[in-house]
Amino acid sequence: MDLLELVSSNKIFGGLQKVFSHQSTELTCKMNFSVYFPPQAEGGDVRLPVIFYLSGLTCSEQNFISKSGFQRYAAEHGIIVVGPDTSPRGVKIPGDDESWDFGVAAGFYLDATKDPWSKNYRMGSYVNKELYDLILSAFENVVDIDRIGIMGHSMGGHGALTSGLRNPGQYKSISAFAPICNPSACPWGVKAFTGYLGEDKSKWVEWDATELVKKYDGPLLTLLIDQGAADNFYIQKQLMPENLVEACRSVGMPVILNLREGYDHSYYYISTYIGEHFDFHAKILKA
Amino acid sequence: MDLLELVSSNKIFGGLQKVFSHQSTELTCKMNFSVYFPPQAEGGDVRLPVIFYLSGLTCSEQNFISKSGFQRYAAEHGIIVVGPDTSPRGVKIPGDDESWDFGVAAGFYLDATKDPWSKNYRMGSYVNKELYDLILSAFENVVDIDRIGIMGHSMGGHGALTSGLRNPGQYKSISAFAPICNPSACPWGVKAFTGYLGEDKSKWVEWDATELVKKYDGPLLTLLIDQGAADNFYIQKQLMPENLVEACRSVGMPVILNLREGYDHSYYYISTYIGEHFDFHAKILKA
Numbered sequence: 001m002d003l004l005e006l007v008s009s010n011k012i013f014g015g016l017q018k019v020f021s022h023q024s025t026e027l028t029c030k031m032n033f034s035v036y037f038p039p040q041a042e043g044g045d046v047r048l049p050v051i052f053y054l055s056g057l058t059c060s061e062q063n064f065i066s067k068s069g070f071q072r073y074a075a076e077h078g079i080i081v082v083g084p085d086t087s088p089r090g091v092k093i094p095g096d097d098e099s100w101d102f103g104v105a106a107g108f109y110l111d112a113t114k115d116p117w118s119k120n121y122r123m124g125s126y127v128n129k130e131l132y133d134l135i136l137s138a139f140e141n142v143v144d145i146d147r148i149g150i151m152g153h154s155m156g157g158h159g160a161l162t163s164g165l166r167n168p169g170q171y172k173s174i175s176a177f178a179p180i181c182n183p184s185a186c187p188w189g190v191k192a193f194t195g196y197l198g199e200d201k202s203k204w205v206e207w208d209a210t211e212l213v214k215k216y217d218g219p220l221l222t223l224l225i226d227q228g229a230a231d232n233f234y235i236q237k238q239l240m241p242e243n244l245v246e247a248c249r250s251v252g253m254p255v256i257l258n259l260r261e262g263y264d265h266s267y268y269y270i271s272t273y274i275g276e277h278f279d280f281h282a283k284i285l286k287a
Numbered sequence: 288m289d290l291l292e293l294v295s296s297n298k299i300f301g302g303l304q305k306v307f308s309h310q311s312t313e314l315t316c317k318m319n320f321s322v323y324f325p326p327q328a329e330g331g332d333v334r335l336p337v338i339f340y341l342s343g344l345t346c347s348e349q350n351f352i353s354k355s356g357f358q359r360y361a362a363e364h365g366i367i368v369v370g371p372d373t374s375p376r377g378v379k380i381p382g383d384d385e386s387w388d389f390g391v392a393a394g395f396y397l398d399a400t401k402d403p404w405s406k407n408y409r410m411g412s413y414v415n416k417e418l419y420d421l422i423l424s425a426f427e428n429v430v431d432i433d434r435i436g437i438m439g440h441s442m443g444g445h446g447a448l449t450s451g452l453r454n455p456g457q458y459k460s461i462s463a464f465a466p467i468c469n470p471s472a473c474p475w476g477v478k479a480f481t482g483y484l485g486e487d488k489s490k491w492v493e494w495d496a497t498e499l500v501k502k503y504d505g506p507l508l509t510l511l512i513d514q515g516a517a518d519n520f521y522i523q524k525q526l527m528p529e530n531l532v533e534a535c536r537s538v539g540m541p542v543i544l545n546l547r548e549g550y551d552h553s554y555y556y557i558s559t560y561i562g563e564h565f566d567f568h569a570k571i572l573k574a
Contacts, residue, residue: 014559067354
Protein backbone atom coordinates (compact mmCIF):
# COMPACT_ATOMS: atom_id res chain seq x y z
CA MET A 1 0.00 0.00 0.00
CA ASP A 2 3.03 2.28 0.33
CA LEU A 3 2.99 2.88 -3.40
CA LEU A 4 -0.60 4.05 -3.44
CA GLU A 5 -1.65 7.60 -2.64
CA LEU A 6 -5.29 8.14 -1.66
CA VAL A 7 -6.76 10.95 -3.78
CA SER A 8 -10.34 10.85 -2.49
CA SER A 9 -12.81 8.71 -0.55
CA ASN A 10 -16.59 9.20 -0.54
CA LYS A 11 -19.23 7.04 1.10
CA ILE A 12 -21.91 5.88 -1.33
CA PHE A 13 -24.52 3.14 -0.98
CA GLY A 14 -22.90 2.01 2.26
CA GLY A 15 -19.47 1.47 0.66
CA LEU A 16 -16.51 3.66 -0.19
CA GLN A 17 -15.72 5.12 -3.61
CA LYS A 18 -11.98 5.71 -3.55
CA VAL A 19 -9.53 7.14 -6.05
CA PHE A 20 -5.83 6.34 -5.77
CA SER A 21 -2.79 7.51 -7.67
CA HIS A 22 0.44 5.61 -8.24
CA GLN A 23 3.58 5.74 -10.37
CA SER A 24 3.14 3.35 -13.31
CA THR A 25 6.22 1.53 -14.58
CA GLU A 26 4.50 0.44 -17.82
CA LEU A 27 3.46 4.01 -18.68
CA THR A 28 6.30 5.83 -16.87
CA CYS A 29 3.92 8.41 -15.42
CA LYS A 30 1.62 9.00 -12.47
CA MET A 31 -1.83 7.46 -12.94
CA ASN A 32 -5.16 7.67 -11.15
CA PHE A 33 -7.52 4.75 -10.78
CA SER A 34 -10.77 4.24 -8.86
CA VAL A 35 -11.78 1.42 -6.53
CA TYR A 36 -15.26 0.97 -5.10
CA PHE A 37 -15.36 -1.12 -1.95
CA PRO A 38 -18.92 -2.30 -1.26
CA PRO A 39 -20.14 -2.52 2.35
CA GLN A 40 -19.32 -6.26 2.34
CA ALA A 41 -15.59 -5.37 2.11
CA GLU A 42 -15.62 -3.75 5.52
CA GLY A 43 -13.79 -5.84 8.07
CA GLY A 44 -11.83 -7.61 5.35
CA ASP A 45 -12.73 -11.14 6.42
CA VAL A 46 -14.35 -12.15 3.12
CA ARG A 47 -12.91 -12.21 -0.40
CA LEU A 48 -15.11 -10.53 -2.97
CA PRO A 49 -15.39 -10.66 -6.78
CA VAL A 50 -13.84 -7.79 -8.75
CA ILE A 51 -14.99 -6.12 -11.95
CA PHE A 52 -12.63 -3.93 -13.96
CA TYR A 53 -14.40 -1.13 -15.87
CA LEU A 54 -12.65 0.51 -18.85
CA SER A 55 -13.88 3.95 -19.94
CA GLY A 56 -14.25 5.46 -23.39
CA LEU A 57 -12.63 8.23 -25.39
CA THR A 58 -12.16 11.59 -23.60
CA CYS A 59 -12.90 10.06 -20.18
CA SER A 60 -10.77 9.87 -17.05
CA GLU A 61 -11.39 7.60 -14.07
CA GLN A 62 -14.04 10.13 -12.94
CA ASN A 63 -16.85 9.76 -15.50
CA PHE A 64 -17.90 6.22 -14.60
CA ILE A 65 -17.78 6.72 -10.85
CA SER A 66 -19.81 9.94 -10.90
CA LYS A 67 -22.32 9.29 -13.71
CA SER A 68 -23.17 5.60 -14.09
CA GLY A 69 -24.76 4.91 -10.68
CA PHE A 70 -23.02 1.48 -10.63
CA GLN A 71 -22.35 1.67 -6.89
CA ARG A 72 -25.95 0.73 -6.04
CA TYR A 73 -25.58 -2.57 -7.90
CA ALA A 74 -22.02 -3.26 -6.71
CA ALA A 75 -23.27 -2.80 -3.15
CA GLU A 76 -26.23 -5.11 -3.74
CA HIS A 77 -24.01 -7.86 -5.17
CA GLY A 78 -20.95 -7.29 -2.98
CA ILE A 79 -18.54 -6.65 -5.86
CA ILE A 80 -15.36 -4.52 -5.84
CA VAL A 81 -15.07 -2.32 -8.95
CA VAL A 82 -11.80 -0.96 -10.35
CA GLY A 83 -11.62 1.79 -12.99
CA PRO A 84 -8.35 2.88 -14.62
CA ASP A 85 -7.76 6.08 -16.57
CA THR A 86 -7.85 5.93 -20.40
CA SER A 87 -4.25 6.83 -21.36
CA PRO A 88 -0.92 7.91 -19.92
CA ARG A 89 -1.08 11.42 -18.44
CA GLY A 90 1.42 14.25 -18.56
CA VAL A 91 4.01 12.47 -20.72
CA LYS A 92 3.90 15.26 -23.34
CA ILE A 93 4.42 13.50 -26.65
CA PRO A 94 4.16 15.92 -29.59
CA GLY A 95 0.64 15.74 -31.00
CA ASP A 96 -0.80 13.89 -28.01
CA ASP A 97 -3.49 16.54 -27.40
CA GLU A 98 -4.36 17.46 -30.97
CA SER A 99 -7.23 14.97 -31.34
CA TRP A 100 -9.93 13.81 -28.96
CA ASP A 101 -9.72 10.31 -30.47
CA PHE A 102 -5.94 9.79 -30.38
CA GLY A 103 -3.27 10.35 -27.74
CA VAL A 104 -4.36 11.71 -24.35
CA ALA A 105 -7.55 10.00 -23.10
CA ALA A 106 -7.47 7.73 -26.14
CA GLY A 107 -4.99 4.97 -25.30
CA PHE A 108 -7.15 2.19 -26.78
CA TYR A 109 -5.96 -0.31 -24.13
CA LEU A 110 -3.19 -1.62 -26.39
CA ASP A 111 0.63 -1.63 -26.35
CA ALA A 112 1.89 0.81 -28.97
CA THR A 113 4.84 -0.38 -31.06
CA LYS A 114 5.39 2.74 -33.15
CA ASP A 115 7.55 5.69 -32.08
CA PRO A 116 7.03 8.06 -30.32
CA TRP A 117 4.11 6.23 -28.64
CA SER A 118 5.74 2.90 -27.81
CA LYS A 119 7.51 4.09 -24.66
CA ASN A 120 4.41 5.28 -22.75
CA TYR A 121 1.29 4.12 -24.56
CA ARG A 122 1.19 0.62 -23.08
CA MET A 123 -2.33 0.59 -21.68
CA GLY A 124 -2.74 -3.09 -22.59
CA SER A 125 0.06 -4.22 -20.30
CA TYR A 126 -0.82 -1.53 -17.77
CA VAL A 127 -4.40 -2.75 -17.27
CA ASN A 128 -3.88 -6.49 -17.65
CA LYS A 129 -0.56 -6.86 -15.86
CA GLU A 130 0.55 -3.88 -13.77
CA LEU A 131 -2.78 -2.61 -12.42
CA TYR A 132 -4.25 -6.12 -12.25
CA ASP A 133 -1.31 -7.33 -10.13
CA LEU A 134 -1.37 -4.16 -8.05
CA ILE A 135 -5.03 -4.65 -7.16
CA LEU A 136 -4.47 -8.29 -6.27
CA SER A 137 -1.53 -7.49 -4.01
CA ALA A 138 -2.63 -4.18 -2.47
CA PHE A 139 -6.09 -5.48 -1.60
CA GLU A 140 -5.30 -9.19 -1.26
CA ASN A 141 -7.33 -9.50 1.94
CA VAL A 142 -10.63 -8.62 0.19
CA VAL A 143 -10.08 -9.65 -3.47
CA ASP A 144 -10.93 -13.12 -4.77
CA ILE A 145 -8.41 -13.80 -7.54
CA ASP A 146 -10.63 -16.54 -9.01
CA ARG A 147 -13.62 -14.27 -9.54
CA ILE A 148 -12.59 -11.34 -11.71
CA GLY A 149 -14.62 -9.86 -14.58
CA ILE A 150 -14.22 -6.94 -16.98
CA MET A 151 -16.56 -4.51 -18.68
CA GLY A 152 -16.23 -1.25 -20.56
CA HIS A 153 -17.82 1.42 -22.73
CA SER A 154 -17.03 2.34 -26.35
CA MET A 155 -13.20 2.39 -26.60
CA GLY A 156 -13.30 0.76 -23.17
CA GLY A 157 -15.72 -1.87 -24.47
CA HIS A 158 -13.08 -2.70 -27.08
CA GLY A 159 -10.58 -2.78 -24.21
CA ALA A 160 -12.73 -5.15 -22.16
CA LEU A 161 -13.24 -7.51 -25.09
CA THR A 162 -9.58 -7.57 -26.15
CA SER A 163 -8.34 -7.85 -22.55
CA GLY A 164 -10.58 -10.85 -22.00
CA LEU A 165 -9.85 -12.54 -25.31
CA ARG A 166 -6.06 -11.98 -25.22
CA ASN A 167 -5.70 -13.27 -21.66
CA PRO A 168 -7.72 -16.51 -21.47
CA GLY A 169 -8.87 -17.33 -17.95
CA GLN A 170 -7.87 -13.98 -16.45
CA TYR A 171 -11.42 -12.58 -16.63
CA LYS A 172 -14.33 -14.96 -16.02
CA SER A 173 -17.03 -12.57 -17.23
CA ILE A 174 -16.98 -9.95 -20.01
CA SER A 175 -19.52 -7.36 -21.07
CA ALA A 176 -19.49 -4.11 -23.01
CA PHE A 177 -21.63 -1.05 -23.63
CA ALA A 178 -21.49 0.22 -27.21
CA PRO A 179 -18.03 -1.27 -27.78
CA ILE A 180 -15.80 -0.59 -30.77
CA CYS A 181 -16.07 -4.18 -31.97
CA ASN A 182 -13.99 -4.23 -35.11
CA PRO A 183 -11.47 -1.37 -34.92
CA SER A 184 -9.55 -2.49 -38.02
CA ALA A 185 -12.65 -1.62 -40.03
CA CYS A 186 -13.83 1.69 -38.52
CA PRO A 187 -12.42 5.27 -38.71
CA TRP A 188 -11.57 5.53 -34.97
CA GLY A 189 -9.77 2.19 -35.01
CA VAL A 190 -7.90 2.75 -38.26
CA LYS A 191 -6.60 6.10 -36.96
CA ALA A 192 -5.56 4.64 -33.61
CA PHE A 193 -4.04 1.43 -34.95
CA THR A 194 -2.13 3.27 -37.70
CA GLY A 195 -0.78 5.70 -35.13
CA TYR A 196 0.05 3.25 -32.36
CA LEU A 197 0.84 0.08 -34.34
CA GLY A 198 1.86 1.27 -37.82
CA GLU A 199 0.58 0.49 -41.29
CA ASP A 200 1.08 -3.30 -41.18
CA LYS A 201 -2.45 -4.60 -40.74
CA SER A 202 -1.22 -8.08 -39.79
CA LYS A 203 -0.35 -6.51 -36.41
CA TRP A 204 -3.81 -5.04 -36.00
CA VAL A 205 -5.56 -8.41 -35.64
CA GLU A 206 -3.88 -8.91 -32.25
CA TRP A 207 -5.93 -5.99 -30.86
CA ASP A 208 -9.20 -6.40 -32.76
CA ALA A 209 -11.98 -8.19 -30.84
CA THR A 210 -13.70 -9.47 -33.98
CA GLU A 211 -10.43 -11.05 -35.13
CA LEU A 212 -9.46 -12.31 -31.66
CA VAL A 213 -12.78 -14.14 -31.27
CA LYS A 214 -11.93 -16.26 -34.32
CA LYS A 215 -8.75 -17.67 -32.76
CA TYR A 216 -9.77 -17.76 -29.09
CA ASP A 217 -9.25 -21.17 -27.50
CA GLY A 218 -9.43 -20.49 -23.75
CA PRO A 219 -12.14 -21.35 -21.22
CA LEU A 220 -15.77 -20.97 -22.32
CA LEU A 221 -16.89 -17.31 -22.38
CA THR A 222 -20.24 -15.68 -23.03
CA LEU A 223 -19.95 -12.12 -24.35
CA LEU A 224 -22.67 -9.65 -23.35
CA ILE A 225 -22.86 -6.73 -25.78
CA ASP A 226 -25.20 -3.80 -25.19
CA GLN A 227 -25.90 -1.21 -27.88
CA GLY A 228 -28.18 1.84 -28.09
CA ALA A 229 -30.06 1.85 -31.38
CA ALA A 230 -30.07 5.68 -31.51
CA ASP A 231 -26.31 5.93 -30.84
CA ASN A 232 -24.86 8.15 -33.59
CA PHE A 233 -21.51 6.32 -33.45
CA TYR A 234 -23.35 3.05 -34.04
CA ILE A 235 -25.25 4.56 -36.96
CA GLN A 236 -21.95 5.95 -38.36
CA LYS A 237 -20.44 2.43 -38.19
CA GLN A 238 -17.73 3.17 -35.63
CA LEU A 239 -18.91 0.28 -33.42
CA MET A 240 -20.20 -2.57 -35.63
CA PRO A 241 -21.39 -5.12 -33.05
CA GLU A 242 -22.85 -7.16 -35.92
CA ASN A 243 -19.32 -7.99 -37.09
CA LEU A 244 -18.44 -9.32 -33.65
CA VAL A 245 -21.65 -11.33 -33.44
CA GLU A 246 -20.96 -12.83 -36.87
CA ALA A 247 -17.43 -13.80 -35.78
CA CYS A 248 -18.79 -15.37 -32.60
CA ARG A 249 -21.33 -17.38 -34.57
CA SER A 250 -18.64 -18.57 -36.98
CA VAL A 251 -16.69 -20.17 -34.13
CA GLY A 252 -19.55 -21.06 -31.79
CA MET A 253 -18.76 -18.52 -29.06
CA PRO A 254 -21.92 -17.60 -27.10
CA VAL A 255 -22.82 -13.93 -27.51
CA ILE A 256 -25.78 -11.81 -26.42
CA LEU A 257 -26.46 -8.57 -28.32
CA ASN A 258 -29.06 -6.33 -26.69
CA LEU A 259 -30.14 -3.49 -28.98
CA ARG A 260 -31.84 -0.74 -26.96
CA GLU A 261 -34.46 1.27 -28.86
CA GLY A 262 -34.02 5.06 -28.54
CA TYR A 263 -30.86 5.02 -26.42
CA ASP A 264 -27.70 6.93 -27.37
CA HIS A 265 -23.98 6.65 -26.48
CA SER A 266 -24.09 8.57 -23.19
CA TYR A 267 -23.93 7.72 -19.50
CA TYR A 268 -27.71 8.28 -19.42
CA TYR A 269 -27.88 5.09 -21.47
CA ILE A 270 -25.23 3.26 -19.43
CA SER A 271 -26.93 4.14 -16.13
CA THR A 272 -30.16 2.58 -17.40
CA TYR A 273 -28.59 -0.83 -18.09
CA ILE A 274 -25.57 -1.03 -15.77
CA GLY A 275 -27.72 -2.94 -13.27
CA GLU A 276 -28.40 -5.66 -15.85
CA HIS A 277 -24.67 -5.96 -16.52
CA PHE A 278 -23.93 -6.37 -12.84
CA ASP A 279 -26.58 -9.10 -12.71
CA PHE A 280 -24.85 -10.84 -15.64
CA HIS A 281 -21.38 -10.64 -14.05
CA ALA A 282 -22.68 -11.65 -10.62
CA LYS A 283 -24.36 -14.74 -12.07
CA ILE A 284 -20.99 -15.89 -13.45
CA LEU A 285 -18.65 -14.63 -10.72
CA LYS A 286 -20.81 -15.81 -7.82
CA ALA A 287 -21.80 -19.17 -9.39
CA MET B 288 -43.78 25.87 -26.55
CA ASP B 289 -42.59 28.50 -29.04
CA LEU B 290 -40.58 30.18 -26.31
CA LEU B 291 -38.67 27.04 -25.41
CA GLU B 292 -35.57 25.88 -27.24
CA LEU B 293 -34.61 22.22 -26.86
CA VAL B 294 -30.93 21.99 -25.87
CA SER B 295 -30.67 18.21 -25.46
CA SER B 296 -32.73 15.06 -25.09
CA ASN B 297 -31.41 11.71 -23.84
CA LYS B 298 -33.34 8.53 -23.15
CA ILE B 299 -32.79 7.20 -19.63
CA PHE B 300 -34.75 4.61 -17.66
CA GLY B 301 -37.40 4.55 -20.36
CA GLY B 302 -38.07 8.30 -20.16
CA LEU B 303 -36.48 11.40 -21.65
CA GLN B 304 -34.05 13.72 -19.86
CA LYS B 305 -34.44 17.03 -21.65
CA VAL B 306 -32.77 20.41 -21.24
CA PHE B 307 -34.48 23.53 -22.54
CA SER B 308 -33.42 27.16 -22.74
CA HIS B 309 -35.66 30.23 -22.68
CA GLN B 310 -35.46 33.99 -22.26
CA SER B 311 -36.34 34.84 -18.64
CA THR B 312 -38.19 38.09 -18.00
CA GLU B 313 -37.49 37.99 -14.24
CA LEU B 314 -33.74 37.58 -14.76
CA THR B 315 -33.48 39.34 -18.15
CA CYS B 316 -31.19 36.66 -19.54
CA LYS B 317 -31.27 33.30 -21.28
CA MET B 318 -31.64 30.40 -18.86
CA ASN B 319 -31.37 26.62 -19.10
CA PHE B 320 -33.55 24.24 -17.14
CA SER B 321 -33.98 20.47 -17.19
CA VAL B 322 -37.15 18.40 -17.38
CA TYR B 323 -37.28 14.64 -16.96
CA PHE B 324 -40.33 13.04 -18.50
CA PRO B 325 -40.80 9.51 -17.12
CA PRO B 326 -42.12 6.78 -19.45
CA GLN B 327 -45.63 7.37 -18.07
CA ALA B 328 -45.64 10.83 -19.73
CA GLU B 329 -45.52 9.30 -23.20
CA GLY B 330 -48.81 9.68 -25.01
CA GLY B 331 -49.78 12.60 -22.77
CA ASP B 332 -53.15 11.18 -21.67
CA VAL B 333 -52.37 11.21 -17.94
CA ARG B 334 -51.38 14.09 -15.67
CA LEU B 335 -48.36 13.35 -13.51
CA PRO B 336 -46.94 14.83 -10.29
CA VAL B 337 -43.99 17.22 -10.62
CA ILE B 338 -40.97 17.72 -8.37
CA PHE B 339 -38.81 20.83 -8.66
CA TYR B 340 -35.15 20.23 -7.70
CA LEU B 341 -32.96 23.20 -6.75
CA SER B 342 -29.18 22.72 -6.96
CA GLY B 343 -26.40 23.99 -4.76
CA LEU B 344 -23.54 26.48 -5.02
CA THR B 345 -21.36 26.20 -8.17
CA CYS B 346 -23.89 23.94 -9.93
CA SER B 347 -25.77 24.40 -13.18
CA GLU B 348 -28.81 22.40 -14.29
CA GLN B 349 -26.36 19.63 -15.32
CA ASN B 350 -25.04 18.29 -12.00
CA PHE B 351 -28.27 16.81 -10.71
CA ILE B 352 -29.33 15.23 -14.00
CA SER B 353 -25.95 13.57 -14.63
CA LYS B 354 -24.86 12.59 -11.11
CA SER B 355 -27.78 11.85 -8.79
CA GLY B 356 -29.34 8.89 -10.59
CA PHE B 357 -32.82 10.27 -9.75
CA GLN B 358 -34.29 9.17 -13.10
CA ARG B 359 -34.58 5.55 -11.95
CA TYR B 360 -36.90 6.60 -9.11
CA ALA B 361 -38.81 9.20 -11.13
CA ALA B 362 -39.49 6.48 -13.71
CA GLU B 363 -40.61 4.03 -11.03
CA HIS B 364 -43.02 6.54 -9.49
CA GLY B 365 -44.09 8.31 -12.70
CA ILE B 366 -42.98 11.78 -11.62
CA ILE B 367 -41.85 14.67 -13.84
CA VAL B 368 -38.74 16.42 -12.47
CA VAL B 369 -37.76 20.03 -13.24
CA GLY B 370 -34.33 21.48 -12.44
CA PRO B 371 -33.51 25.18 -12.90
CA ASP B 372 -30.04 26.71 -13.01
CA THR B 373 -28.67 28.37 -9.85
CA SER B 374 -28.33 32.05 -10.89
CA PRO B 375 -28.74 34.39 -13.83
CA ARG B 376 -26.14 33.71 -16.55
CA GLY B 377 -24.19 36.11 -18.71
CA VAL B 378 -25.53 39.32 -17.17
CA LYS B 379 -22.02 40.54 -16.32
CA ILE B 380 -22.40 42.42 -13.08
CA PRO B 381 -19.03 43.64 -11.72
CA GLY B 382 -17.82 41.12 -9.13
CA ASP B 383 -20.28 38.40 -10.13
CA ASP B 384 -17.52 35.85 -10.77
CA GLU B 385 -15.10 36.72 -7.99
CA SER B 386 -16.51 34.24 -5.44
CA TRP B 387 -17.82 30.70 -5.76
CA ASP B 388 -20.39 31.44 -3.05
CA PHE B 389 -21.79 34.75 -4.35
CA GLY B 390 -22.95 35.95 -7.77
CA VAL B 391 -22.81 33.49 -10.68
CA ALA B 392 -24.06 30.02 -9.66
CA ALA B 393 -24.92 31.38 -6.22
CA GLY B 394 -28.29 33.10 -6.60
CA PHE B 395 -29.68 31.75 -3.31
CA TYR B 396 -33.22 31.52 -4.76
CA LEU B 397 -34.15 34.96 -3.43
CA ASP B 398 -35.07 38.33 -4.95
CA ALA B 399 -32.18 40.73 -4.45
CA THR B 400 -33.12 44.25 -3.38
CA LYS B 401 -29.67 45.83 -3.35
CA ASP B 402 -27.96 47.37 -6.38
CA PRO B 403 -26.43 46.19 -8.67
CA TRP B 404 -28.01 42.77 -8.04
CA SER B 405 -31.69 43.73 -7.82
CA LYS B 406 -32.27 43.90 -11.58
CA ASN B 407 -31.22 40.33 -12.45
CA TYR B 408 -30.82 38.32 -9.25
CA ARG B 409 -34.49 37.44 -8.80
CA MET B 410 -34.23 33.65 -8.53
CA GLY B 411 -37.05 33.55 -5.98
CA SER B 412 -39.61 34.96 -8.38
CA TYR B 413 -38.01 33.14 -11.30
CA VAL B 414 -38.43 29.69 -9.74
CA ASN B 415 -41.73 30.17 -7.95
CA LYS B 416 -43.55 32.30 -10.50
CA GLU B 417 -41.97 32.45 -13.97
CA LEU B 418 -40.58 28.94 -14.32
CA TYR B 419 -43.43 27.41 -12.30
CA ASP B 420 -46.02 29.01 -14.59
CA LEU B 421 -43.99 28.14 -17.68
CA ILE B 422 -43.91 24.45 -16.73
CA LEU B 423 -47.63 24.42 -16.02
CA SER B 424 -48.50 26.02 -19.35
CA ALA B 425 -45.89 24.48 -21.66
CA PHE B 426 -46.56 20.96 -20.40
CA GLU B 427 -50.18 21.35 -19.31
CA ASN B 428 -51.23 18.08 -20.94
CA VAL B 429 -48.98 15.97 -18.65
CA VAL B 430 -48.60 18.09 -15.47
CA ASP B 431 -50.97 17.79 -12.51
CA ILE B 432 -51.10 21.28 -10.97
CA ASP B 433 -52.43 19.86 -7.69
CA ARG B 434 -49.48 17.53 -7.14
CA ILE B 435 -46.28 19.55 -7.12
CA GLY B 436 -43.37 19.10 -4.72
CA ILE B 437 -39.94 20.66 -4.27
CA MET B 438 -36.55 19.45 -3.09
CA GLY B 439 -33.00 20.71 -3.20
CA HIS B 440 -29.40 20.39 -2.05
CA SER B 441 -27.36 22.77 0.13
CA MET B 442 -28.12 26.30 -1.19
CA GLY B 443 -30.90 24.58 -3.16
CA GLY B 444 -32.15 22.93 0.02
CA HIS B 445 -32.48 26.43 1.46
CA GLY B 446 -34.27 27.34 -1.77
CA ALA B 447 -36.68 24.40 -1.50
CA LEU B 448 -37.52 25.19 2.11
CA THR B 449 -38.03 28.92 1.58
CA SER B 450 -39.97 28.38 -1.67
CA GLY B 451 -42.33 26.02 0.12
CA LEU B 452 -42.71 28.11 3.26
CA ARG B 453 -43.14 31.46 1.46
CA ASN B 454 -45.77 30.11 -0.94
CA PRO B 455 -48.23 28.10 1.16
CA GLY B 456 -50.06 25.45 -0.83
CA GLN B 457 -47.91 25.79 -3.95
CA TYR B 458 -45.75 22.77 -3.07
CA LYS B 459 -47.41 19.82 -1.35
CA SER B 460 -44.17 18.05 -0.41
CA ILE B 461 -40.77 19.46 0.60
CA SER B 462 -37.45 17.78 1.27
CA ALA B 463 -33.81 18.81 1.33
CA PHE B 464 -30.34 17.31 1.28
CA ALA B 465 -27.85 19.11 3.50
CA PRO B 466 -29.79 22.39 3.30
CA ILE B 467 -28.53 25.75 4.52
CA CYS B 468 -31.20 25.93 7.23
CA ASN B 469 -30.49 29.20 8.95
CA PRO B 470 -28.63 31.46 6.51
CA SER B 471 -28.87 34.54 8.75
CA ALA B 472 -26.57 32.71 11.17
CA CYS B 473 -23.92 31.11 8.93
CA PRO B 474 -21.03 32.59 6.90
CA TRP B 475 -22.46 31.65 3.46
CA GLY B 476 -25.82 33.15 4.31
CA VAL B 477 -24.50 36.31 5.92
CA LYS B 478 -22.34 37.00 2.86
CA ALA B 479 -25.19 36.35 0.42
CA PHE B 480 -27.88 38.20 2.37
CA THR B 481 -25.64 41.21 3.00
CA GLY B 482 -24.77 41.33 -0.69
CA TYR B 483 -28.24 40.72 -2.11
CA LEU B 484 -30.49 42.22 0.60
CA GLY B 485 -28.30 44.73 2.44
CA GLU B 486 -27.32 45.14 6.07
CA ASP B 487 -30.85 45.39 7.51
CA LYS B 488 -31.37 42.00 9.13
CA SER B 489 -35.10 42.54 9.47
CA LYS B 490 -35.25 41.85 5.72
CA TRP B 491 -33.28 38.62 6.06
CA VAL B 492 -35.98 36.78 8.00
CA GLU B 493 -38.15 36.72 4.85
CA TRP B 494 -35.64 34.38 3.20
CA ASP B 495 -34.48 32.30 6.18
CA ALA B 496 -36.17 28.89 6.54
CA THR B 497 -35.67 28.72 10.30
CA GLU B 498 -37.40 32.11 10.67
CA LEU B 499 -40.10 31.34 8.09
CA VAL B 500 -41.10 28.15 9.90
CA LYS B 501 -42.01 30.21 12.98
CA LYS B 502 -44.61 32.27 11.14
CA TYR B 503 -45.89 29.69 8.64
CA ASP B 504 -49.67 29.30 8.71
CA GLY B 505 -50.48 27.47 5.46
CA PRO B 506 -51.60 23.88 4.88
CA LEU B 507 -49.96 21.16 6.98
CA LEU B 508 -46.42 20.32 5.82
CA THR B 509 -43.93 17.70 6.89
CA LEU B 510 -40.31 18.70 6.22
CA LEU B 511 -37.85 15.92 5.36
CA ILE B 512 -34.26 16.97 6.05
CA ASP B 513 -31.32 14.73 5.17
CA GLN B 514 -27.81 15.43 6.42
CA GLY B 515 -24.48 13.62 6.09
CA ALA B 516 -22.74 13.43 9.45
CA ALA B 517 -19.28 13.65 7.81
CA ASP B 518 -20.22 16.68 5.71
CA ASN B 519 -17.53 19.32 6.32
CA PHE B 520 -19.98 22.16 5.75
CA TYR B 521 -22.22 20.65 8.43
CA ILE B 522 -19.29 20.36 10.81
CA GLN B 523 -18.29 23.97 10.03
CA LYS B 524 -21.84 25.11 10.89
CA GLN B 525 -22.83 26.39 7.44
CA LEU B 526 -25.98 24.22 7.47
CA MET B 527 -27.33 23.96 11.04
CA PRO B 528 -30.33 21.65 10.58
CA GLU B 529 -30.71 21.55 14.37
CA ASN B 530 -31.81 25.20 14.32
CA LEU B 531 -34.54 24.37 11.82
CA VAL B 532 -35.66 21.34 13.81
CA GLU B 533 -35.81 23.45 16.97
CA ALA B 534 -37.94 26.07 15.18
CA CYS B 535 -40.26 23.33 13.86
CA ARG B 536 -40.67 21.90 17.34
CA SER B 537 -41.42 25.34 18.77
CA VAL B 538 -44.42 25.72 16.45
CA GLY B 539 -45.45 22.08 16.08
CA MET B 540 -44.44 21.64 12.43
CA PRO B 541 -43.64 17.98 11.69
CA VAL B 542 -39.99 17.51 10.68
CA ILE B 543 -37.84 14.46 10.00
CA LEU B 544 -34.06 14.85 10.32
CA ASN B 545 -32.09 11.88 9.00
CA LEU B 546 -28.41 12.07 9.98
CA ARG B 547 -26.34 9.75 7.76
CA GLU B 548 -23.21 8.37 9.39
CA GLY B 549 -20.07 8.74 7.25
CA TYR B 550 -21.66 10.61 4.34
CA ASP B 551 -20.34 13.92 2.99
CA HIS B 552 -21.82 16.81 0.97
CA SER B 553 -21.37 15.29 -2.50
CA TYR B 554 -23.60 13.74 -5.13
CA TYR B 555 -22.25 10.35 -3.96
CA TYR B 556 -24.26 11.00 -0.80
CA ILE B 557 -27.30 12.37 -2.64
CA SER B 558 -27.40 9.39 -5.03
CA THR B 559 -27.53 7.04 -2.06
CA TYR B 560 -30.66 8.59 -0.55
CA ILE B 561 -32.45 10.23 -3.51
CA GLY B 562 -34.62 7.12 -3.80
CA GLU B 563 -35.87 7.58 -0.23
CA HIS B 564 -36.76 11.18 -1.01
CA PHE B 565 -38.73 10.16 -4.07
CA ASP B 566 -40.59 7.62 -1.89
CA PHE B 567 -41.42 10.43 0.56
CA HIS B 568 -42.67 12.81 -2.13
CA ALA B 569 -44.59 10.05 -3.94
CA LYS B 570 -46.38 9.10 -0.72
CA ILE B 571 -47.67 12.66 -0.39
CA LEU B 572 -48.16 13.55 -4.06
CA LYS B 573 -49.83 10.28 -5.00
CA ALA B 574 -51.97 9.99 -1.85
